[in-house]
Amino acid sequence: MCKILAACGNDCSACPRYIAHPYEKTEEELCHTAELWLKIGYRDRLVSNEEISCTGCKPENWCRYHIIECCERKNIRNCSECSEFPCKNMADCFSVTRSFEPRCREVCNDEEYRQLKKAFFEKEENLLAERK
Numbered sequence: 001m002c003k004i005l006a007a008c009g010n011d012c013s014a015c016p017r018y019i020a021h022p023y024e025k026t027e028e029e030l031c032h033t034a035e036l037w038l039k040i041g042y043r044d045r046l047v048s049n050e051e052i053s054c055t056g057c058k059p060e061n062w063c064r065y066h067i068i069e070c071c072e073r074k075n076i077r078n079c080s081e082c083s084e085f086p087c088k089n090m091a092d093c094f095s096v097t098r099s100f101e102p103r104c105r106e107v108c109n110d111e112e113y114r115q116l117k118k119a120f121f122e123k124e125e126n127l128l129a130e131r132k
């Protein structure tokens with residue numbers, strides 16, 4: 001299946017939260033993801049399957065960096081298309097994302113970690129590859 005990049009460079013097709021066709025997840029998979037997010041520290045409580053699931057970037061979705069809003073203003077799909085890439089906002093995004101990697105490595109099994117690495121920890125590389 002093809003890679004689907006979020007505005008920030010996350011690979012949605014590898015994300016355990018992404019449920020858009022053809023990447024549907026079972027109730028058990030979403031529950032496991034919610035438990036994993038709590039264990040990693042991405043959430044401060046166990047959330048419902050509805051809350052953990054995602055169908056992609058939308059302006060109404062919460063984003064710490066307001067990336068989709070920025071992309072919408074500039075009429076671009078993702079940050080790789082921005083003449084200011086990488087801006088300070090994206091540098092901060094990359095840095096904070098990387099700060100979670102040691103915790104993920106610590107609490108995840110190998111399969112979970114590989115999935116999270118592909119989904120989230122390669123966002124900068126994904127965006128750079130899109131620029132070529």
